[in-house]
Amino acid sequence: MAHFAKIGINNVVENILVVPNEQEHRGQEFLAVDLQQGGRWIQTSYNHRIRARYAGIGMIYDEVNDVFTYPQPFPSWTYNLTTFGWDAPTPCPSYELPGYRWNEEQLAWIANAPL
Numbered sequence: 001m002a003h004f005a006k007i008g009i010n011n012v013v014e015n016i017l018v019v020p021n022e023q024e025h026r027g028q029e030f031l032a033v034d035l036q037q038g039g040r041w042i043q044t045s046y047n048h049r050i051r052a053r054y055a056g057i058g059m060i061y062d063e064v065n066d067v068f069t070y071p072q073p074f075p076s077w078t079y080n081l082t083t084f085g086w087d088a089p090t091p092c093p094s095y096e097l098p099g100y101r102w103n104e105e106q107l108a109w110i111a112n113a114p115l
Helices: 021-034
Strands: 002-007 013-019 040-044 060-062 067-069 078-080 085-087 100-103 108-111
Touching: 002 021, 013 021, 021 040
Parallel strands: none
Antiparallel strands: 002 013, 002 040, 060 067, 078 085, 100 108
């Protein structure tokens, strides 16, 4: 089985469908024409062997780098061409409890209140 992401306006992933093994080699055509789904379909992979990560609805297909990525979380974050993810202006201090959240107004990580 192969998984394909339907790419919509602004390269946003709109849907994910599975193609039977016997149709994998022509997945785009099978989905768009045979199943009358139309649109543009790009293969994605659960095991991350192609296009950096498995596509999800709402993610973005980066045509230049041929990868799926998440939308930019905050305007100050920059796109990392090594990980194909988004980096905050400063690294998160710790991933331990109580955890941190990004404050775009202050351009800083703020500790969450303990539970």
